[in-house]
Amino acid sequence: MRKVPMFCGPSVPKRRCLAQAPKDSCSSKCIVPCRQLKKTMDVGQMQRQWIDYTKSLFLEKGFLDGQFLQLQQLQDENNPDFVVEVVSLFFEDSERLLKDLTFALDQNGVDFKKVDAHVHQLKGSSSSIGAQRVKNACIAFRNFCEEQNTDACLRCLQQVKQEYCIVKNKLETMFRLEQQIVAAGGSIPTELSFIG
Amino acid sequence: MGMAAESQFHVLAVDDSLIDRKLIERLLRTSSYQVTTVDSGSKALEFLGLCENDESNPSTPYVCPNNHQEVEVNLVITDYCMPGMTGYDLLKKIKESSSLRNIPVVIMSSENVPSRINRCLEEGAEEFFLKPVRLSDLNKLKPHMKKTKLKDQKQGTVEKLEDLEVQQQQPQQQIIIQNEQQQAPKSRDLLQPESESHPHAQPTIEQQQQSLQQANNNSKRKTMEQGLSPETDRTRPRYSGIATVV
Numbered sequence: 001m002r003k004v005p006m007f008c009g010p011s012v013p014k015r016r017c018l019a020q021a022p023k024d025s026c027s028s029k030c031i032v033p034c035r036q037l038k039k040t041m042d043v044g045q046m047q048r049q050w051i052d053y054t055k056s057l058f059l060e061k062g063f064l065d066g067q068f069l070q071l072q073q074l075q076d077e078n079n080p081d082f083v084v085e086v087v088s089l090f091f092e093d094s095e096r097l098l099k100d101l102t103f104a105l106d107q108n109g110v111d112f113k114k115v116d117a118h119v120h121q122l123k124g125s126s127s128s129i130g131a132q133r134v135k136n137a138c139i140a141f142r143n144f145c146e147e148q149n150t151d152a153c154l155r156c157l158q159q160v161k162q163e164y165c166i167v168k169n170k171l172e173t174m175f176r177l178e179q180q181i182v183a184a185g186g187s188i189p190t191e192l193s194f195i196g
Numbered sequence: 197m198g199m200a201a202e203s204q205f206h207v208l209a210v211d212d213s214l215i216d217r218k219l220i221e222r223l224l225r226t227s228s229y230q231v232t233t234v235d236s237g238s239k240a241l242e243f244l245g246l247c248e249n250d251e252s253n254p255s256t257p258y259v260c261p262n263n264h265q266e267v268e269v270n271l272v273i274t275d276y277c278m279p280g281m282t283g284y285d286l287l288k289k290i291k292e293s294s295s296l297r298n299i300p301v302v303i304m305s306s307e308n309v310p311s312r313i314n315r316c317l318e319e320g321a322e323e324f325f326l327k328p329v330r331l332s333d334l335n336k337l338k339p340h341m342k343k344t345k346l347k348d349q350k351q352g353t354v355e356k357l358e359d360l361e362v363q364q365q366q367p368q369q370q371i372i373i374q375n376e377q378q379q380a381p382k383s384r385d386l387l388q389p390e391s392e393s394h395p396h397a398q399p400t401i402e403q404q405q406q407s408l409q410q411a412n413n414n415s416k417r418k419t420m421e422q423g424l425s426p427e428t429d430r431t432r433p434r435y436s437g438i439a440t441v442v
Contacts, residue, residue, distance in 0.1 A: 067328050074222040074331075082222060089215045120277070124306050125215045128328045 043186030050177045051189055057174070061133070063167050068130030072190075087171055090129045094164050097122045101157055105150065115153060116145040122160065133163045205341045206230040206267060210240045210274035210286065211304075220273065220304075220329060227334045232267070237274065237281030237289075244269060246293055269299055270341040275327075276305035276312065284316060291320040300340040304329055 041049075057063045075082040101118045104111060123138035141156035178188050207229045209220045217233045224231045234240050241247065272290065276283040283303050290296045303316045306327040313324045322340045325333045 070328070070330055071219075074219075074226055076226075079222065082218075086215060086218050089218065093213075093215060121213070124213060124327070127306060128213070128215050128219055130328075 041184075043181060043184050046177065046181045046184060047186055047189050050174070050181060053174060053177060057170050063131070063133055063170055065130045065132040067127065071129060084175055087129055087175075090125050090131070091168060093125045094122060094134075094168075098157075098161055098164065101160075105154055105157060110148075110150050110153070112145050112148050112153075116142055119145060119160075126164075131164075131167045134160060134167055137163045204230065205270040205338075206232070207337070208240060208243060208269045208272045209233045210235075210237060210272065210278075210283070212236060212275065212278040216275065216327070223329060223331060223334055224273075226331065227337075229337075232269075237278060237283070237286035240272065240274065240286055241289060243267075244272075244290070244296055244299070246289065246296060271300045271302065271322075271337060273302040273304060273325075273337075276303050276316070277307070284312075284319065287316060287319050287321055302337065302340075 058065070058068075071083045071086055097118050101115060101122075104115050104118065119138050119141045123135055123142070126132075126134035126138060137156065137160040141153065141160060144152035144156055181188060207224050209217065209224065209231060211217045211220060211233070212235050214235075217235065221231050221233050232243065234243055272286070274283040274286050281289075283305070287301045287303065290299060290301055297320075300322040301320065302323040302325060303321045304325045304327050305312065308326055316324055323333075323336055
């Protein structure tokens with residue numbers, strides 16, 4: 001299996017990647033010739049796996065909220081990659097802001113206005129894609145910016161980084177499952193009625 | 197109004213965040229609007245054909261004669277919190293401009309600050325959306341755009357007046373706009389910031405009152421308010437906006 005580069009360290013799920021691309025979609029980058037790979041999972045199974053996984057992100061720990069469903073609703077045949085595009089922008093944006101925040105809080109005289117502006121942006125983009133736990137960590141962070149509490153801000157930064165890494169890995173896993181479904185000729189389930 | 201007509205409505209979306217621009221663009225396109233996005237208030241004004249003649253006196257913008265607005269914009273939707281010119285500043289500039297003030301403006305903000313919401317509505321914003329904006333919010337845009345089309349008729353040559361009586365009044369330099377029957381506004385208090393959804397009728401009334409103030413004719417105003425009653429007999433022609441062309 002090919003490893004997807006990760007910003008947040010190794011987080012590839014332990015379970016082995018079960019489905020592989022069909023012959024015709026095999027690109028030159030494919031390390032193992034696809035012909036040798038056995039398709040061990042049918043599309044229906046993969047779709048169920050995707051639903052279970054997506055469900056867990058919403059219900060179990062609240063990584064995502066209803067806004068993510070809105071993004072999925074806005075994806076259609078004319079914009080098949082909308083969710084991946086927007087979420088990729090979120091990754092880029094967040095990584096830049098986390099770097100800026102790390103730098104800003106490392107200064108002798110911390111500019112809390114600047115810190116707050118960065119956190120405000122991160123809160124906005126996490127809320128726009130439905131990364132609920134990142135958003136909540138940002139809300140707590142902003143309170144300490146107001147108090148000008150450097151130590152608490154540093155702890156919040158760690159918290160935000162951690163939440164960001166978790167949701168990033170979860171989303172990447174979800175997208176991988178989607179790629180496998182599509183590669184096997186299936187479509188991404190649209191029935192997500194489990195989210196109240 | 198069918199889909200074809202609706203798709204002609206053109207929305208200018210202003211947001212400094214790329215993610216949010218992508219999002220609002222998709223939301224609007226999904227709702228069959230034509231969309232232009234820009235990342236700042238000043239670019240929005242530039243697109244609308246408005247520029248400032250004097251940096252030290254930003255309160256006197258004017259429409260650049262050589263940069264006339266080519267594309268009609270039916271509505272501006274803008275983020276509140278932006279570096280440089282805020283959404284509120286942009287709203288004020290649009291409402292201060294004689295050529296742009298009829299364009300409905302909608303403000304979006306991630307923060308639910310009642311004083312901010314009030315300020316924007318008092319300055320003439322049609323709606324205030326909390327971010328992230330959802331598909332259901334966009335349903336509130338359409339009535340404002342229909343209204344703009346009506347106002348455009350009022351400003352330009354009157355093409356679609358169905359009532360002969362109205363046309364006969366033209367020599368007296370009066371143009372009467374017939375309200376769309378299905379949009380019969382309900383009388384409601386202006387500026388109810390607490391109410392989550394602003395009734396479609398509310399800004400209509402507001403603008404009608406503005407028109408009336410311009411007309412400076414109290415007897416007409418009285419007629420108008422009677423005409424606004426939602427229970428009025430629908431078979432009778434009703435005039436809901438009167439303006440005197442100077």
